[in-house]
Amino acid sequence: MIVALAFFACAASERAAAPPPPDLVVVSVETFRADRARIGQAGSPMPRLSAFAASAQRYEAAWSPAPWTLPSMVSLLTGLSAAEHGVTRGELSLNPEVETLAETLQAAGYETMFFGVNSLFTASRGLEQGFSTYRAWPSLNGNDLQREIERALDARDPKRPLLLWAHYFEPHCPYEAAQPFRGREEPTWGEETAPTLDQAQFDQLGRCFQLTDPGELPVLQVGRYLREYDAELRGADLLLGDLLVSLERRGLKDAVIVVVGDHGESFWEHGDFGHGRTLYEEVLHVPLLVRWPGGAEAGAVTTPVSTAMVPALLRHAAGLEPRPALDGVVLAGTDDEGRALRAGRLGDQKLILDARTGAVTAFDLAADPNERAPLAAPDPTLLDAVRAEAARRPTHPPSASPLAAPVDAQLRALGYKP
Numbered sequence: 281m282i283v284a285l286a287f288f289a290c291a292a293s294e295r296a297a298a299p300p301p302p303d304l305v306v307v308s309v310e311t312f313r314a315d316r317a318r319i320g321q322a323g324s325p326m327p328r329l330s331a332f333a334a335s336a337q338r339y340e341a342a343w344s345p346a347p348w349t350l351p352s353m354v355s356l357l358t359g360l361s362a363a364e365h366g367v368t369r370g371e372l373s374l375n376p377e378v379e380t381l382a383e384t385l386q387a388a389g390y391e392t393m394f395f396g397v398n399s400l401f402t403a404s405r406g407l408e409q410g411f412s413t414y415r416a417w418p419s420l421n422g423n424d425l426q427r428e429i430e431r432a433l434d435a436r437d438p439k440r441p442l443l444l445w446a447h448y449f450e451p452h453c454p455y456e457a458a459q460p461f462r463g464r465e466e467p468t469w470g471e472e473t474a475p476t477l478d479q480a481q482f483d484q485l486g487r488c489f490q491l492t493d494p495g496e497l498p499v500l501q502v503g504r505y506l507r508e509y510d511a512e513l514r515g516a517d518l519l520l521g522d523l524l525v526s527l528e529r530r531g532l533k534d535a536v537i538v539v540v541g542d543h544g545e546s547f548w549e550h551g552d553f554g555h556g557r558t559l560y561e562e563v564l565h566v567p568l569l570v571r572w573p574g575g576a577e578a579g580a581v582t583t584p585v586s587t588a589m590v591p592a593l594l595r596h597a598a599g600l601e602p603r604p605a606l607d608g609v610v611l612a613g614t615d616d617e618g619r620a621l622r623a624g625r626l627g628d629q630k631l632i633l634d635a636r637t638g639a640v641t642a643f644d645l646a647a648d649p650n651e652r653a654p655l656a657a658p659d660p661t662l663l664d665a666v667r668a669e670a671a672r673r674p675t676h677p678p679s680a681s682p683l684a685a686p687v688d689a690q691l692r693a694l695g696y697k698p
């Protein structure tokens with residue numbers, strides 16, 4: 281009888297209380313190029329993620345704020361553009377005075393956990409701000425990453441709302457697809473029109489990208505690189521599918537789940553391999569999926585957005601602020617390897633500004649999605665917005681400290697020159 285009374289008292293108090301804040305999960309994926317992942321489309325190399333996307337909002341024109349990991353991840357964690365946080369080179373760290381999403385949620389009672397694979401995450405660049413659990417590895421395969429996450433989830437207090445952030449290294453180079461796709465490249469779209477490199481161009485590729493056939497013969501056909509990257513996507517799809525099932529089994533069925541790329545990858549579309557050095561669609565256009573509880577609002581969102589809106593979206597999901605508006609100019613930038621490039625998108629028009637020379641190149645992405653035919657006259661509103669971004673300085677400047685020698689060496693091996 282006493283037991284029954286206690287049960288009813290508990291149930292009544294739960295009915296009277298406001299609904300608990302939702303659990304929040306962000307799965308960020310390295311080097312995740314939207315037009316090759318083709319999530320939700322016929323022939324996608326990612327059937328599991330496509331099945332997940334059927335119950336999610338699919339942002340079909342999402343830009344990474346920067347074309348490489350560090351500035352992009354700082355934007356994903358703070359909501360600031362690359363110019364606003366200023367962490368645009370490998371030796372820079374986020375200013376501790378900037379309030380990150382994890383800090384906001386931690387103050388609101390959330391348990392905050394980060395698990396990420398990339399040497400940059402081990403370099404104390406400020407990404408750890410606000411995470412009560414912050415685990416980073418320079419390399420770890422996705423299966424092992426999942427085991428680490430599961431161990432932490434099994435040990436957590438389920439009564440507290442959770443922010444879980446998982447960053448997968450697949451499909452970053454070197455292209456070594458997860459089993460069972462390793463060494464099983466298949467013909468893929470775009471390879472018939474992909475160029476062939478000459479030996480000098482091959483020699484200039486970062487070591488991370490160079491493919492060789494038996495006998496150390498260099499692979500010069502760019503189509504073969506596309507096949508290898510797509511095999512990586514197939515492997516990443518298995519890993520991400522396993523993670524999503526595992527999260528559901530651990531009580532996160534009703535979590536708000538975000539899947540997002542940190543940037544894309546170039547395959548010589550504009551004379552470059554890899555990422556970090558240009559602002560073309562192949563490095564900026566990334567998948568962004570938001571699965572709301574019960575599959576609410578599932579469907580395509582065609583409005584261009586920056587993935588830097590993820591923190592505002594999650595603060596909204598946690599009941600902390602109104603939903604962010606999706607209109608206006610979307611911005612991106614890079615200062616990698618001494619460049620100073622800024623890009624903006626308004627509707628279908630895109631503009632790239634070289635802030636050092638003042639050169640402006642604009643494209644109509646609806647008529648010219650491959651960015652081959654620059655427009656004669658850019659949209660003045662867009663040009664003003666990109667110039668303002670180029671002139672912007674961080675409110676809270678980043679601090680500089682050299683990368684530790686091992687991290688520097690690891691980054692160079694991955695094709696960066698920090």
Ligand SMILES: [Zn+2]
Pocket residue numbers: 310311348349350542543
């Ligand atoms: Zn990255």
